[in-house]
Amino acid sequence: MIDELFTISTLIGILHSCVRLATPYLFASLGETFGQRSGVLNLGVDGIMLMGAFFGFYVVFEGHNLWVGVLAAIAIGVMMGLLKAFVSVTMQSLQGISGIGLYLFGLGLSSLLFKTLIGSVEGVSGFRQLPIPLLADIPGIGHILFNHNALVYLAYLMVPASWFVINRTTLGLKIRAVGHNPEAADTLGVSVNGVRYTTLMIGGALAAVAGASLSIGLQNVFQENMTNGLGFIAVALVYFGSWRTVGVLGGALLFSLVNALQLWVQALDIPVPSEVAVMMPYIMTIVVLAFTARQIQRPAALARSYERGE
Amino acid sequence: MLRRIRISLLIFLLLLAGCGRSNQDDEEVDAEGAPFRVAIVMPSSTTDIAWSQSMFDSLTAVQAEMGGEDALKIAYSEGMFRVTDASAAIRDYAAEGYDLVIAHGAQYGNSVFEVATDFTDTSFAWGTSSDTGADRGINNVFAYGAVANEGGYVNGVVAAMLSENDVIGVIGPVAGDAKLYIDGFVRGVTVVKPDAQVNISYTGSFSDTTLAAEAAHVHIQAGADVLTGSAQQVVGAIGVANENGVAWLGTQSDQISLGPDVVVTNQIYNWANVIADMIAKIEAGELGGTAYRLTFENDGLRLEFNESIEIDDAVKEAARAAIEDIKSGAVDPVLIEEDDE
Numbered sequence: 001m002i003d004e005l006f007t008i009s010t011l012i013g014i015l016h017s018c019v020r021l022a023t024p025y026l027f028a029s030l031g032e033t034f035g036q037r038s039g040v041l042n043l044g045v046d047g048i049m050l051m052g053a054f055f056g057f058y059v060v061f062e063g064h065n066l067w068v069g070v071l072a073a074i075a076i077g078v079m080m081g082l083l084k085a086f087v088s089v090t091m092q093s094l095q096g097i098s099g100i101g102l103y104l105f106g107l108g109l110s111s112l113l114f115k116t117l118i119g120s121v122e123g124v125s126g127f128r129q130l131p132i133p134l135l136a137d138i139p140g141i142g143h144i145l146f147n148h149n150a151l152v153y154l155a156y157l158m159v160p161a162s163w164f165v166i167n168r169t170t171l172g173l174k175i176r177a178v179g180h181n182p183e184a185a186d187t188l189g190v191s192v193n194g195v196r197y198t199t200l201m202i203g204g205a206l207a208a209v210a211g212a213s214l215s216i217g218l219q220n221v222f223q224e225n226m227t228n229g230l231g232f233i234a235v236a237l238v239y240f241g242s243w244r245t246v247g248v249l250g251g252a253l254l255f256s257l258v259n260a261l262q263l264w265v266q267a268l269d270i271p272v273p274s275e276v277a278v279m280m281p282y283i284m285t286i287v288v289l290a291f292t293a294r295q296i297q298r299p300a301a302l303a304r305s306y307e308r309g310e
Numbered sequence: 311m312l313r314r315i316r317i318s319l320l321i322f323l324l325l326l327a328g329c330g331r332s333n334q335d336d337e338e339v340d341a342e343g344a345p346f347r348v349a350i351v352m353p354s355s356t357t358d359i360a361w362s363q364s365m366f367d368s369l370t371a372v373q374a375e376m377g378g379e380d381a382l383k384i385a386y387s388e389g390m391f392r393v394t395d396a397s398a399a400i401r402d403y404a405a406e407g408y409d410l411v412i413a414h415g416a417q418y419g420n421s422v423f424e425v426a427t428d429f430t431d432t433s434f435a436w437g438t439s440s441d442t443g444a445d446r447g448i449n450n451v452f453a454y455g456a457v458a459n460e461g462g463y464v465n466g467v468v469a470a471m472l473s474e475n476d477v478i479g480v481i482g483p484v485a486g487d488a489k490l491y492i493d494g495f496v497r498g499v500t501v502v503k504p505d506a507q508v509n510i511s512y513t514g515s516f517s518d519t520t521l522a523a524e525a526a527h528v529h530i531q532a533g534a535d536v537l538t539g540s541a542q543q544v545v546g547a548i549g550v551a552n553e554n555g556v557a558w559l560g561t562q563s564d565q566i567s568l569g570p571d572v573v574v575t576n577q578i579y580n581w582a583n584v585i586a587d588m589i590a591k592i593e594a595g596e597l598g599g600t601a602y603r604l605t606f607e608n609d610g611l612r613l614e615f616n617e618s619i620e621i622d623d624a625v626k627e628a629a630r631a632a633i634e635d636i637k638s639g640a641v642d643p644v645l646i647e648e649d650d651e
Contacts, residue, residue, distance in 0.1 A: 010532075013528065013531040013532070016531070017524055017527060017528060017531075020524070020527070021520070021524055024520065111355070111389075114357075115357070119357070120357050120359075120567065121357055121358070121359045121545050121567070121568060122567055122568070123548070123549055123552060123567065123568045123569065123570075126549075126553075128553070214519070214520060214546075218520065218523055218524075218546070218549075219519055219520070219523045219545065219546035219549045219550070220549040220552070220553065221519075221545045221546065221548070221549050221568060223355075223357075223358070223519060223542065223545045224355045224357065224358075224389070225355075225389070225517060226517075226519045226520075226545075226546075227520075228515065228517045228518045228519065228520065230520060259521065259524070260524065260528070263511055263521070263524055263525050263528045264528055264532075266509075266510065266511035266512065266525075267479065267509045267511045267525070267528045267529055267532050268509065268532065269507075269509060269510075273485075274482075274485045274511070274512040274514070275485060275514070277512075278512060278513070278514030279514075
């Protein structure tokens with residue numbers, strides 16, 4: 001039994017699952033990275049994901065194109081980001097509490113809209129597997145990396161894109177400055193609130209696409225609270241990745257790898273109690289967190305609202 | 311100061327929007343010709359296409375049968391996965407004078423008995439359980455449960471006949487909870503094909519649709535060509551089955567809408583008779599003491615085939631024969647094997 005786990009086809013299967021499972025985490029965590037790098041902690045990710053999942057699904061359910069669904073998700077994500085920015089940046093409420101409020105708001109509103117507009121759990125035809133020509137034919141690697149749906153590829157493309165924006169653009173410089181020392185950034189003429197509004201809108205958009213990647217990409221259904229707390233894990237992954245995009249990628253992949261592994265361990269009837277298998281990803285997360293508790297890149301102004309002194 | 315107030319107000323509104331309880335009837339009911347009032351507290355949503363929906367659909371069916379809202383008023387609290395919230399809701403409903411308060415989850419047992427001893431004129435029901443508290447002198451509690459291994463067995467027979475690879479995947483929520491169904495299922499498979507492989511995986515959650523969907527992918531890659539699973543998490547898995555054209559066998563509620571081309575059968579929990587019987591008993595002054603069980607024999611369990619897809623007559627015949635065998639007692643749909651739990 002246990003040797004079945006180490007066959008080539010099983011290993012390919014595990015890695016293929018891992019790559020796919022990481023998709024929603026990547027979108028949501030990268031989005032959260034933008035916010036946190038500018039100094040705003042958004043615990044409302046899960047609520048934004050639910051809104052994105054719902055609107056993406058609803059638009060497709062109504063017969064529109066899948067990409068229109070993604071755009072709808074982005075639009076609602078931006079609005080949720082704006083709401084968070086208004087509460088946390090303009091009104092300067094405590095970031096943690098207002099994030100939880102936003103989560104509950106998204107959870108409640110997406111459920112309400114689902115009940116009113118759709119009413120029962122229905123399926124749609126979501127993004128299909130899109131093997132990339134030539135690359136998908138590479139033995140092993142091809143199936144693992146290049147045989148997924150479009151949103152999976154998009155999630156991975158967001159990693160270098162986010163890295164580039166944060167590290168190589170003027171906006172990125174402003175984001176980092178505002179996150180580390182808002183007073184200094186303000187003195188230099190950077191609009192602290194403007195930057196934070198921007199990052200929260202980007203974060204909202206990405207979180208909403210993370211939700212849509214579930215409802216019209218990986219599962220093709222909408223169900224109330226279908227994220228099941230995934231957004232909170234996404235927030236944790238940002239800490240896990242020390243606020244770096246590559247770190248976030250590593251964290252998302254590791255978490256997904258262990259999750260994929262435990263599903264395979266169970267499916268192959270390897271004698272590990274299912275309770276232990278289910279715990280594996282979380283144990284792994286804690287272990288890695290314990291050993292990588294460096295907080296070098298932690299934005300100094302994280303979770304602090306900024307008010308210009310007189 | 312003004313800012314503080316504005317912020318507090320905003321947070322309050324946000325929180326308010328997130329919570330909330332659904333009530334079909336908000337108005338007070340007058341005494342004469344008063345409808346029977348039933349309240350239900352559920353761990354998941356009325357549209358979970360599983361456990362909670364099976365009860366809610368049955369309630370609305372009874373309501374339609376009785377003549378609509380004028381005869382039966384239904385109030386419900388859904389998403390009560392936290393027992394403390396559920397406990398408060400159960401007490402609230404009892405205090406508001408509902409005739410019957412249904413706590414739809416085995417985890418609500420302690421709360422039910424606690425509230426039931428404080429509100430002896432109110433009738434309560436809870437399940438999955440067979441404990442009405444009668445041995446402790448409580449006589450206003452009904453208990454109910456589904457003998458899910460019966461339909462599990464029949465689905466197992468169907469799965470074995472449909473599978474060409476002789477590999478079948480099962481997606482359970484939490485080990486133990488879906489045990490009855492899965493044990494019956496495995497038994498059904500092995501009766502038809504003793505050598506078939508049944509791969510079982512648990513997600514560790516009732517509602518992790520993402521993991522359940524991935525579990526379906528894993529089973530398919532491991533060779534499974536028939537899948538089943540339970541709890542509200544399965545919506546994601548049915549989506550995956552649909553995408554891959556792999557047969558799905560449902561349980562608890564009708565799941566055809568999610569996979570019109572792949573859902574072959576559904577074991578459906580029909581609580582209508584149980585509810586109707588409880589209402590009749592309560593109106594006759596008997597507030598509890600009965601433990602109900604859904605079986606094929608009493609029409610509490612139904613096995614429905616998806617009529618819109620072509621299914622081999624031999625499969626349907628075998629399923630019907632299995633149901634008859636269970637009803638007559640010729641077959642015991644429980645896994646008789648050394649158990650690892």
